[in-house]
Amino acid sequence: MKKSYYLFNPGRLSRKDNTLCFTPVDEQGNEGQPRHIPVEGVDNLYCFGSLDANSAMYNFLGKNHVSVHFFDYYEHYTGSFMAKEYLLAGKMQVEQTRYYLSDKKRLPLARTLVEGAAFNMGKNLKYYQGRGKDVTESLARIENYTTLIATATKVDELMGIEGNIRQAYYAAFGPIINDFEMGNRSKQPPQNEVNALISFGNMMCYTVCLDQIYHTQLNPTISFLHEPGARRYSLALDLSEIFKPLLVDRTIFSVLNKKQLQANDFRQEMNRCVLKDSARKVFAQAFEDRLKETFKHRSLGRSVSYRHLVKLECYKLSKHLLGMEEYKPFKMLW
Template identity: 60%
Template sequence: MKRSFYLFNPGIMERKDNTLKYTPVKIDDDGTEHPQPPRYIPVEDVAEMYVFGSLRANSALYNFLGQKDIPVHFFDYYENYTGSFMPRDGLLSGRALLAQAKVYQNKKKRTLLAAKFIQGAAWNMVMNLNYYHRRGKDLGSTIDGIKALAKTLSSAADVEEVMGIEGNIRKLYYDAFDVILDDYKMGARTKQPPQNEVNALISFGNMMCYTETLRAIHQTQLNPTISFLHTPGERRYSLCLDISEIFKPIIVDRVIFKVLNKHALGPQHFDRKLNSCLLNQKGKLIYVKAMEDRYNETFRHRSLGRNVSYKHLIKLECYKLLKDILGIEEYKPFKMYW
């Protein structure tokens, strides 16, 4: 079974026959490099790679990865997503591209889709809050507030109004984190860099969700640069931001609540410096493992009548959106029902 590989240390990646040779490099304070024993990775085992450290590679490697349909996602020092190497699109469709662009240009249709993304996200936020409300956390007023705001989405006149409603929903939702979490406070949402442990986990988890969504989009005929909720921009896969709104509450946030409340992560797993708070290497390993476990967790899908993983669920969501764009079936966002 293929799996994701995460590279946290500086290193050199090369093609070695039909395997990948990864050589970690230890760098002294004076810049002297000390190559460590190499690791050989069978290419058949790799689904994608996430690079958080400096990686040296040549065009021969990327040609090989492209042939094997293996994307590589890159992150900067502050764990912000900076870009991806994506294999050639094998499912390109002129009809789908034209239909997607046509929907974007249709103000009414675009607003409708944008509202549906946030309706799905708001529903899943409420399901998270209900879970903790039933366990003694006082979240009743927050739940009612989000439900009231979500009802106004259907009457939004344009995407800007949808975004405004989404901002108010998310503020209420993030305020509830201080109630849900036992030993940590989130405070204000801070990014680039995050200022505390909770914000660090949100940023890191969201970036993982974006890249997983990008991978799912590339397995369909959707174009990741044409979005409906977020404004498309140059060098930006904005459709990933749209679709991931639905899944951040049920994947990223659920993992955050679990690793913090069950003390899988603690103060020793974060580095505080330069007015920032970031996961250290040991913390990243724990958090990535928890995210991977969540992606691979399965549940019984009502419509399909079989078990599916959360990772596969993202791909199914892309297909549902594509069917709507092509006029086959109306799009309905995924909503938790347990």
């Protein structure tokens, strides 16, 4: 089975036959121990340090459908190398565009995406409420805002409702997380440890959604809740709203409450909080373990991984756009 690899150190990527060779290189130019990876076992490469690779290498990666996702020093997602869009289909492109251009078609779909995200946020809070965490006020606020979704008449209005729901949701992080305070949500830049983890985790979730979209006929640049824009894959933003509570937030709660990450795993630089390299590795491993975790899918009647669950969501959306089956977002039951 193919897997993702995380390259935290700067280095050089080369090829020998059908094997990738990553050689870490430190600031003085000294080479470390090379690591060899058979290309047929690689799904994605996540690069957090500078990567030295030539066009022949990217041709090789493209032919083997290996995606490379890049992050800067501050954990910001900066872009991806993706092989040519080998599954794109004209009919899907046309129907996806029609849905975006028609308010009558787009608005109900955008409502459904917000409803799915709100449900999963509420489900997270109910899970911790059952374990003695006082999140009653946040749950009540989320439920009140959720009632407004059905009467929203514009996508911008839905985005505002979703923002209010998420603000109420983040207010519950304080009672849930031990030993850390989140305060207000701060993104650019994140001001404390919890905000830094949220920003980092959300970017990881975005790349997972983008990668799974790539393996379907959907066009990642045409979206329904978020506005399509230059140089961004806005459909991945749409889908990540549903999965952030499940993949990102549950991972954050786990690594902090189990003390896998502590205050000394972060550092303050200028006006921002950043993860140390060791913290990035711990969180990335926990996130990857979450993606590999399986559960019994209630509709399929078999076990699927959380990573595959994202692809199934893409398939459901595809069927909706083609008029085959009404889209219903994934909703957590636990």
